[in-house]
Amino acid sequence: MIIIKVGGGEGINYDAVCDDITQLWQEGQQLIFIHGGSHRTNQVAEALGHPPQFVTSPSGYTSRLTDRATLEIFQMVYCGQINKTLVERLQRRGVNAVGLSGIDGRIWQGPRKKVIKVVADGRTRVLRDNFTGKVTEVNCGFLQNLLDTGCLPVLTPPAISFEGEAINVDGDRAAAATAAAFHADELLILSNVSGVLRHFPDENSLIPQLNANQIDQIAEEYAQGRMRIKLLGAQEALAQGVRRVVLGDARGEQPILRALDGQGTIITQPQAKVAS
Amino acid sequence: MIIIKVGGGEGINYDAVCDDITQLWQEGQQLIFIHGGSHRTNQVAEALGHPPQFVTSPSGYTSRLTDRATLEIFQMVYCGQINKTLVERLQRRGVNAVGLSGIDGRIWQGPRKKVIKVVADGRTRVLRDNFTGKVTEVNCGFLQNLLDTGCLPVLTPPAISFEGEAINVDGDRAAAATAAAFHADELLILSNVSGVLRHFPDENSLIPQLNANQIDQIAEEYAQGRMRIKLLGAQEALAQGVRRVVLGDARGEQPILRALDGQGTIITQPQAKVAS
Numbered sequence: 001m002i003i004i005k006v007g008g009g010e011g012i013n014y015d016a017v018c019d020d021i022t023q024l025w026q027e028g029q030q031l032i033f034i035h036g037g038s039h040r041t042n043q044v045a046e047a048l049g050h051p052p053q054f055v056t057s058p059s060g061y062t063s064r065l066t067d068r069a070t071l072e073i074f075q076m077v078y079c080g081q082i083n084k085t086l087v088e089r090l091q092r093r094g095v096n097a098v099g100l101s102g103i104d105g106r107i108w109q110g111p112r113k114k115v116i117k118v119v120a121d122g123r124t125r126v127l128r129d130n131f132t133g134k135v136t137e138v139n140c141g142f143l144q145n146l147l148d149t150g151c152l153p154v155l156t157p158p159a160i161s162f163e164g165e166a167i168n169v170d171g172d173r174a175a176a177a178t179a180a181a182f183h184a185d186e187l188l189i190l191s192n193v194s195g196v197l198r199h200f201p202d203e204n205s206l207i208p209q210l211n212a213n214q215i216d217q218i219a220e221e222y223a224q225g226r227m228r229i230k231l232l233g234a235q236e237a238l239a240q241g242v243r244r245v246v247l248g249d250a251r252g253e254q255p256i257l258r259a260l261d262g263q264g265t266i267i268t269q270p271q272a273k274v275a276s
Numbered sequence: 277m278i279i280i281k282v283g284g285g286e287g288i289n290y291d292a293v294c295d296d297i298t299q300l301w302q303e304g305q306q307l308i309f310i311h312g313g314s315h316r317t318n319q320v321a322e323a324l325g326h327p328p329q330f331v332t333s334p335s336g337y338t339s340r341l342t343d344r345a346t347l348e349i350f351q352m353v354y355c356g357q358i359n360k361t362l363v364e365r366l367q368r369r370g371v372n373a374v375g376l377s378g379i380d381g382r383i384w385q386g387p388r389k390k391v392i393k394v395v396a397d398g399r400t401r402v403l404r405d406n407f408t409g410k411v412t413e414v415n416c417g418f419l420q421n422l423l424d425t426g427c428l429p430v431l432t433p434p435a436i437s438f439e440g441e442a443i444n445v446d447g448d449r450a451a452a453a454t455a456a457a458f459h460a461d462e463l464l465i466l467s468n469v470s471g472v473l474r475h476f477p478d479e480n481s482l483i484p485q486l487n488a489n490q491i492d493q494i495a496e497e498y499a500q501g502r503m504r505i506k507l508l509g510a511q512e513a514l515a516q517g518v519r520r521v522v523l524g525d526a527r528g529e530q531p532i533l534r535a536l537d538g539q540g541t542i543i544t545q546p547q548a549k550v551a552s
Contacts, residue, residue, distance in 0.1 A: 044324070044352070047323060047324050047325070048320070048323050048324075049323070072357050072361065075356045075357055075360045075361070076320070076352040076353065076356035076357045077352065077356065078356070079355060079356040079359070079360050079375075080351045080352035080353065080354070080355040080356020080357065080359075081348050081351055081352045081356065083355070083356075084351045084355050084377055084379055084434070084442060085348065085351070085442075087377075087379050087380055088379055088436070088440065088441065088442045091379060091382065091436055091440045092439070092440030092441070093440075096381060096382065097380070097381075098376070098380045098381045099355075099376070099377070099379070099380050100374070100375070100376070100380075101360055101363075101375070103360055103363050103364055103367060103375070104363055104373070104374045104375050104376075105372060105373075105374045105427055106367065106372065142425070142427075145421070145425060149418070149421060151381055151418075158360070160364070160367055163368070164364065164367045164368030164369075165364065165368070166360060166361075166364045
């Protein structure tokens with residue numbers, strides 16, 4: 001099983017992504033495809049008069065401030081526009097894609113974090129009525145049933161809280177939870193950068209290989225903004241037995257095949273380094 | 277099997293709709309729930325600078341002019357905001373709802389009508405690059421598999437063309453096609469009017485009962501705007517063996533239970549009239 005997460009930043013080549021997925025699918029590879037939609041969400045939120053706001057947690061992770069209005073705009077773009085145009089692209093290529101959020105069939109369930117702490121101007125503040133959370137349970141039975149009937153699940157946040165509320169969850173970490181739940185061989189996390197960069201945004205400073213034990217240090221020293229949470233997702237997946245995580249580039253041609261071929265930052269179990 | 281279609285006009289009581297669905301579901305009733313989203317789509321389309329336009333066919337049916345940009349806004353609202361907030365409401369009530377469009381798993385398939393004729397100011401014009409069509413095939417196997425595993429399908433347009441393009445289809449007629457494909461006992465088509473009115477919008481002029489043979493005449497004489505296409509949907513469902521169609525009211529409390537109880541306009545097979 002391969003779990004493929006493609007981010008929603010600017011410059012993603014969705015046609016190339018769908019070409020690669022089609023090829024793997026036709027070769028009989030078991031896949032689950034997970035996507036984001038952040039760039040388009042920002043545009044729509046601006047246009048609807050509810051501009052996006054981002055907050056930073058005391059531990060240094062950046063996330064979208066999600067009140068109820070933001071959540072519904074988020075759903076419009078992630079579950080509506082992006083999910084359905086990806087399903088359409090895949091169906092046109094002959095892949096029987098089925099687009100779902102984590103709410104549907106409680107695919108992704110977890111606790112809601114109603115109150116969050118954020119850091120702004122060096123001060124910590126408490127925010128309430130927050131609609132975010134994290135995925136702690138993956139409904140593998142439901143997804144396996146889709147796979148067994150020849151369908152490709154195309155998944156997107158939000159997830160659902162234990163109390164039945166839609167919650168914005170990080171897509172990279174949801175992908176990691178899914179990879180862990182399926183004991184996947186590979187987790188690909190593709191975005192609009194070429195991998196982990198020593199000197200962001202200098203793409204010549206790509207770190208080609210890491211092992212799980214090095215993640216904390218690299219995240220601390222080098223990883224900027226969104227890359228930190230991708231490294232956290234990679235760490236969570238590897239800790240739960242996923243064999244290999246590739247942080248790769250979804251711009252350009254053959255983004256998935258290139259990542260499988262090792263282009264990007266490859267992160268393996270600690271023993272893999274010893275073995276090499 | 278009961279097919280429940282709830283429109284997307286202003287004033288729909290979605291909480292009451294979900295309460296009724298939960299009650300029926302808990303009683304073991306097999307259901308498929310289909311919804312619209314027109315009112316909210318109009319608002320979002322305005323806000324995004326692509327205001328809605330409606331066209332009238334030479335045979336007198338009104339529909340949304342759907343270019344590609346409109347289609348994507350349509351998907352945002354129908355598949356994103358409305359579908360997911362309904363799934364969330366049902367999940368919160370303990371119903372294992374799964375929200376899908378007609379694109380997913382090719383649930384609703386049919387021909388695209390790329391070129392349409394419209395009537396404006398008494399003249400007929402031809403419009404190209406149109407993304408509408410109609411449902412001629414329902415993937416019952418896929419839906420039955422969901423039902424068999426304890427899931428409630430929550431369906432919404434668009435559908436998918438035979439060439440794999442997303443197409444805007446009329447939700448009432450898609451519901452009729454679904455009811456026909458499942459040999460449903462009942463098709464409920466609920467909206468923000470109380471049924472077929474002799475003198476629209478006078479709700480005291482409700483026509484409580486019709487048989488299928490009377491539909492053409494009633495549509496010609498009395499039905500305004502959106503009600504004509506609901507009558508067409510009813511006619512199509514009855515012609516394919518659905519026992520009873522109720523055009524009812526989704527405002528107020530217990531909208532589905534009231535419709536099942538016969539409130540609204542009940543339309544039956546022609547022989548039913550003879551038998552009564």
